[in-house]
Structure formats: C-alpha cells, structure tokens
Amino acid sequence: MFYYILKRILQVIPVLIGVTLILFILMYIIPEDPARLILQKGATEQALANLREKMGIDKPLYVQYWRYVSNLARGDLGISYRYRRPVNDILAEHYPNSIRLALVAIVIEVIIGIFAGIISAVKKYSFWDMLVTISTTLAVCIPVFWLGMMFQVAFGLKLGWLPMSGMGDGSIKYYILPAITLASVSTAFVARMTRGSMLEVLSNDYITTAHAKGLSEFRVITKHALKNALIPVVTLIGLDLGALMGGAILTETVFSWPGVGRTIYLAILQRDAPVVIGGTIILVLIFIVMNLIVDILYAWLDPRIRFEQKELNV
Amino acid sequence: MYPEVKKDLKEQSEITEILEDVGMEKKYSRSSLYKDALRRLKKNKLAMIGLAIIIFLIIIAILAPLVSPYNPIERIKEESSLSPSRAHLFGTDLLGRDIFSRVVYGSRISLEVGIIAVGISVAIGLFFGALAGYFGNVSDVLIMRMADIFFAFPYILGAIVIMTVLGPGLINIFIAIGILGWASFARIFRGSILSIKNKEYIEAARALGASNFRIITKHIFPNAFAPIIVYATMNVGTAIIVEAALSFLGLGVQPPTPAWGKMLSESLNYIDIAPWMMFFPGLAIVITVLGFVLLGDGLRDAFDPRLK
Numbered sequence: 336m337f338y339y340i341l342k343r344i345l346q347v348i349p350v351l352i353g354v355t356l357i358l359f360i361l362m363y364i365i366p367e368d369p370a371r372l373i374l375q376k377g378a379t380e381q382a383l384a385n386l387r388e389k390m391g392i393d394k395p396l397y398v399q400y401w402r403y404v405s406n407l408a409r410g411d412l413g414i415s416y417r418y419r420r421p422v423n424d425i426l427a428e429h430y431p432n433s434i435r436l437a438l439v440a441i442v443i444e445v446i447i448g449i450f451a452g453i454i455s456a457v458k459k460y461s462f463w464d465m466l467v468t469i470s471t472t473l474a475v476c477i478p479v480f481w482l483g484m485m486f487q488v489a490f491g492l493k494l495g496w497l498p499m500s501g502m503g504d505g506s507i508k509y510y511i512l513p514a515i516t517l518a519s520v521s522t523a524f525v526a527r528m529t530r531g532s533m534l535e536v537l538s539n540d541y542i543t544t545a546h547a548k549g550l551s552e553f554r555v556i557t558k559h560a561l562k563n564a565l566i567p568v569v570t571l572i573g574l575d576l577g578a579l580m581g582g583a584i585l586t587e588t589v590f591s592w593p594g595v596g597r598t599i600y601l602a603i604l605q606r607d608a609p610v611v612i613g614g615t616i617i618l619v620l621i622f623i624v625m626n627l628i629v630d631i632l633y634a635w636l637d638p639r640i641r642f643e644q645k646e647l648n649v
Numbered sequence: 650m651y652p653e654v655k656k657d658l659k660e661q662s663e664i665t666e667i668l669e670d671v672g673m674e675k676k677y678s679r680s681s682l683y684k685d686a687l688r689r690l691k692k693n694k695l696a697m698i699g700l701a702i703i704i705f706l707i708i709i710a711i712l713a714p715l716v717s718p719y720n721p722i723e724r725i726k727e728e729s730s731l732s733p734s735r736a737h738l739f740g741t742d743l744l745g746r747d748i749f750s751r752v753v754y755g756s757r758i759s760l761e762v763g764i765i766a767v768g769i770s771v772a773i774g775l776f777f778g779a780l781a782g783y784f785g786n787v788s789d790v791l792i793m794r795m796a797d798i799f800f801a802f803p804y805i806l807g808a809i810v811i812m813t814v815l816g817p818g819l820i821n822i823f824i825a826i827g828i829l830g831w832a833s834f835a836r837i838f839r840g841s842i843l844s845i846k847n848k849e850y851i852e853a854a855r856a857l858g859a860s861n862f863r864i865i866t867k868h869i870f871p872n873a874f875a876p877i878i879v880y881a882t883m884n885v886g887t888a889i890i891v892e893a894a895l896s897f898l899g900l901g902v903q904p905p906t907p908a909w910g911k912m913l914s915e916s917l918n919y920i921d922i923a924p925w926m927m928f929f930p931g932l933a934i935v936i937t938v939l940g941f942v943l944l945g946d947g948l949r950d951a952f953d954p955r956l957k
Contacts, residue, residue: 350797361810477934478931618803
C-alpha cells in the first residue's frame with residue numbers, strides 16, 4: 336500500500352510541472368503588456384521600463400518561469416494587474432464562499448443521486464426507473480447556466496419563494512438555487528452510477544442468500560447490497576469536488592455569487608491574467624489532489640487495484 | 650493433401666451448401682462489425698430520434714436564410730422586446746431582433762463548433778493514440794503523461810483559460826475545444842489498440858500470412874475505431890455546451906453574430922421583463938445536445954450489445 340501511495344504521489348509531480356508550465360506560457364503570450372495594464376494610459380516609457388524591471392518581465396522566459404514556480408511553491412500567486420493587490424488576498428476572500436457552495440451541492444448530490452439510483456435499480460423498469468433515466472439524460476443535456484436562469488425565473492421571480500441572486504446574509508435560502516444548479520449534472524452521474532453498480536451487486540449470490548435467510552427487502556438493500564454498491568460511487572463523489580469548482584464559474588456568474596468562480600470571470604473581462612491563472616492553478620490543484628486521494632482511497636477499499644499495479648510493475 | 654484435411658474441406662463445403670440452401674451464407678459472408686451495428690442501431694428507437702433531431706438541425710442550419718422570416722441581425726426599433734406572437738414566433742429581443750431567426754442562425758455556430766472542434770480532437774487523439782499504442786516505450790510514456798496534464802484541467806476551465814489568451818472568435822473556439830479534447834481520444838484509441846494487438850484473431854491473421862499493413866487496416870483499425878465513433882458523437886454534445894458556456898461568458902463569437910450562449914447572456918439582465926429571450930435559445934441547446942447524446946448512447950449499445 337505504501338509503495339502504491341508513493342508511486343501515485345510521484346506520478347503527480349510531472350503533471351504539476353506540466354500544468355504550471357502550460358499556464359505560465361499562456362499567461363505570457365497574452366499580447367498585452369502587463370506594465371501598460373497596471374500603469375494605464377499616459378505612463379512614460381521610463382516608468383514602464385522601471386516597472387518591467389521591478390516585475391522581472393524583462394528577463395528571459397525560463398528565469399521568469401523559475402521565479403513564478405518558486406513563488407508558487409511558497410504560496411505566492413503574484414500581484415493583480417487591476418487591483419494592485421496580492422492575488423492570494425483576492426482569492427482568499429472568495430474561496431470560502433465557493434467551498435461552502437460546493438459542499439452544499441455535494442450534500443444535495445449525495446442524497447438525491449444515491450436515493451434516485453437505489454430506487455431505479457430496485458424497481459427496475461418501473462415508472463420511477465423511467466423517471467430517473469429520463470431526468471438523468473436530460474440533466475446532462477441542460478447547460479448549467481440556463482438551468483440556473485430557469486430556476487431564477489420560476490422560484491425567484493414567479494413564485495417568489497427564494498432569493499434570485501447574491502449571498503445576502505448568508506442564510507441557507509440563498510444557497511438552495513445555486514447549489515441545486517451546481518449539483519445538477521453531478522447528481523445525474525451519481526444516480527446513474529448508483530443504479531448500475533446496484534444492479535450489478537443485486538445479481539450476486541450473496542444477495543439471493545440474504546433473501547433466502549428471510550431478511551426483509553429493506554435490510555437486504557441497506558445492509559448487504561448498498562455497502563458494496565457504493566464503493567465506485569464514493570470515488571465519483573470525491574472526484575466531483577474538483578469538477579464542481581470548475582462548474583462554479585458559470586453558476587456563480589448567473590447567481591452573482593461572490594465566489595472564486597465569479598472572481599475568475601470578472602478577471603477575464605478585465606484581462607487580469609494573474610488572477611485568472613492563479614485562480615485556475617488553485618482549482619486545478621484541488622482537482623489533482625482530489626484525484627490522488629480518490630485513487631488511494633479506491634486502492635484501500637478494493638485491494639484488487641493494488642495487486643494489479645504490482646503485477647504491471649514486474 | 651492429407652486425408653483429414655480433405656475430409657474437413659468436404660465438410661466445410663457441405664456446410665456452405667446447406668447454408669446457401671437456407672439463404673444464410675450470403676448474410677454471413679457479407680456481414681461485418683459495422684453492418685451488424687447499423688442493423689442494431691436502426692432498431693433502437695431513441696437513437697433514431699437522436700439521429701432525426703441531428704438531421705433536422707443540419708437541414709435548418711443549411712437552409713437558415715429560407716427558414717428564418719427576418720434578418721437575424723436587423724434591428725427594428727418599434728418592435729423591441731415583444732412577447733412571442735404570430736409575427737414573431739419566439740418574440741423579439743431588446744434591440745428589436747427576431748429571436749426565432751436568431752435561434753435558427755445560431756444552430757450554424759453550434760453545429761460547426763461541435764463537429765469541427767471534435768474533428769480536431771479526434772485527429773490529434775488518433776495520431777498520438779496510435780503513436781503510443783504501436784510504438785510503446787518512450788513515446789507511450791511521454792504521450793500518456795501529456796494526456797494526464799490535459800486531464801488535470803476541468804473541461805470548461807481549460808477552455809476559459811485558452812480563450813482568455815487567444816481572445817474571442819470562432820476559429821479560436823475550434824482550437825480551444827479541439828486541443829482540450831484530444832487526450833480522451835488518445836487514451837481510448839491507445840487502449841483499444843493495446844487490447845486488440847494481442848487478440849487471437851490478429852495472431853490468426855498473422856499465421857495466415859497477412860502483411861502488417863493488412864492487419865492494421867483490416868483488423869486493428871475497424872475494431873479500434875468503434876469506441877472512437879461512440880465517444881466522438883457524445884463529445885459533440887459536450888463541445889456544444891462548452892461553446893455555449895464560452896459565448897455566455899463573452900469569450901465566444903462576437904456580436905452581432907447570433908450564437909445561443911451569447912443570446913442567453915444578453916438575456917441575463919432582462920429575465921424579469923422578457924423571459925422568452927432566454928427560454929428559446931436554451932431550449933435549442935438542450936434539444937441539440939440531446940440529439941447527440943441519444944445517438945451516442947445508441948451507437949454504444951449497437952457496437953457493444955453486452956454493455957446494454
């Protein structure tokens with residue numbers, strides 16, 4: 336197990352280098368001159384040159400990359416072109432809001448997704464199964480931002496039950512619409528996966544044995560089937576936190592949610608590259624770390640993976 | 650010739666005769682993976698609905714000038730933000746443009762992006778996938794690590810970053826979505842090449858004296874290609890959603906060109922006074938993506954009925 340974990344961690348390193356390198360190159364091929372962006376119109380050539388020297392952007396690219404990476408390793412994401420404040424501070428203000436929203440979305444996804452998946456597996460080909468299948472197919476086809484707008488019109492505008500946008504005082508009613516919107520696609524995936532994995536488990540002999548022992552249907556499903564069926568689902572949910580952070584850009588834009596996704600969106604409009612790249616790096620890091628944790632968790636839950644890896648190494 | 654072989658051949662010809670008598674031999678000799686799949690696909694109602702949606706949309710996109718009653722970028726001041734009526738089926742927007750005509754023209758952008766961007770992904774993915782699968786070793790490790798890097802980006806996030814750098818525009822959307830998608834195709838193609846390379850029927854073909862070229866073109870490619878077709882079809886739907894998201898964020902096609910995502914972002918501030926502005930473009934996206942998802946599901950079941 337130890338070697339497996341070590342190997343997976345080592346595999347992440349080249350990915351990290353690649354990701355930072357790509358993002359760094361992208362940031363520096365933006366045609367606009369950062370010095371000009373910061374000082375804006377009317378700056379003298381001398382002032383521009385001074386700033387370029389101060390920022391180090393007159394140095395060769397590899398020197399700049401090394402500086403960027405070593406700053407990054409110390410957790411420094413640079414200075415925003417627009418606000419002239421550290422990117423760290425800007426992101427730190429907005430991250431908690433995004434994480435909170437993502438956690439509420441995961442709770443929704445787990446409860447609705449697993450429940451719908453179980454119902455449709457246990458009552459295969461029934462009305463409920465059909466309903467779940469149709470809604471999961473549709474959920475994948477609906478762009479999240481459109482779903483969000485439809486919710487705003489229906490529950491905010493027409494029915495007036497919930498606030499349409501913003502975070503207000505931070506009470507739970509502000510979370511409901513954006514969280515459901517953010518969770519929509521993932522919920523569909525969780526439901527589908529639970530259904531598939533549940534169907535597979537239910538066809539096993541030990542389920543028949545449990546039935547033969549005279550256990551109630553409820554007990555068979557919750558005690559015997561669900562535990563095994565949920566292994567792949569748990570890993571999917573782990574992976575989802577990263578995906579949800581990516582989806583946050585659209586959801587937060589629609590609902591004017593003061594999170595990191597909206598911050599990235601506003602930075603795009605203002606051509607504020609350090610904020611865009613810094614925010615993206617953090618999101619990608621979360622994604623990679625979640626991947627790593629899920630892989631290790633999976634290997635721990637299902638020993639076959641560890642052994643398969645070992646055999647491949649030989 | 651050895652007597653046993655002679656006997657075998659005789660039995661074989663007898664079987665062939667019997668099969669011909671019952672009219673089966675022709676079917677057997679002509680049948681192929683793709684024909685079988687097509688036969689199964691035709692029986693799948695949902696897949697056929699998906700195909701019908703796609704064909705319908707392609708026709709609409711081609712015939713857009715004939716189908717749309719108004720010029721999609723023409724502004725009629727007196728007719729701004731009208732609710733849907735007989736004159737304007739989907740209503741008009743704040744600038745007095747006919748939303749129905751804009752939705753019809755918008756189908757062009759969505760379909761173009763979906764098909765061309767995924768085409769780019771497939772081309773890059775097949776090239777690198779084949780390189781990794783056939784040659785293995787160093788190229789395999791390098792290419793697959795490259796793929797890992799691309800997998801580390803959530804799709805939409807990656808597209809946003811690339812578009813921020815390249816700037817808005819249709820060609821840049823092709824590039825952004827095309828580049829981001831290659832890793833999945835490379836991985837799938839490499840996987841199927843690896844699994845097929847050592848199959849018994851490849852050994853059999855080799856034993857029969859087939860050349861490498863023949864093995865690759867006749868045996869490996871057709872079998873490795875099926876999952877690519879399935880995944881590409883589904884991916885067109887994803888690409889269309891990503892394009893809509895980019896346009897929604899202002900990173901896509903620039904106004905006044907009508908694109909569904911752009912129409913949605915234009916309607917964002919007016920959902921209280923003109924909800925129809927956002928309803929129809931969104932519905933168009935859902936229907937289009939649904940078409941590709943249904944067809945993709947159907948293709949998957951058709952190529953590999955065991956998965957059903």
